[in-house]
Amino acid sequence: MILATTKVEDVSHFLDVFSTKGADKRAEHGSKGSTVFRDPNEADRVWVLFDWDEAGWAAFVSDPDVPPILKEAGHVGKPQAAQPAGTYRA
Structure with missing residues (x-):
């Protein structure tokens, strides 16, 4: 799993x-x-939980076809993956 966040011009x-x-x-x-x-605190920010491994994420973010898609989607800056801080039983 990958958790990423980004700001966008228009969520819809x-x-x-x-x-x-x-x-x-x-x-x-x-x-x-x-x-x-x-x-809930920033109207222009989204968080995305991906069912994806780190190798796939790395290949995606380095794909030269991706920046035009991000631009078309209205990203403000680059998506950032959150770093895991721990895993717990409950």
């Missing part, structure tokens, strides 16, 4: 691109799915 437009062109490109790199969350 982001979701349109994320769920189509973005999904196709992520699938090419092994993503098995994702869940998007809106940040």
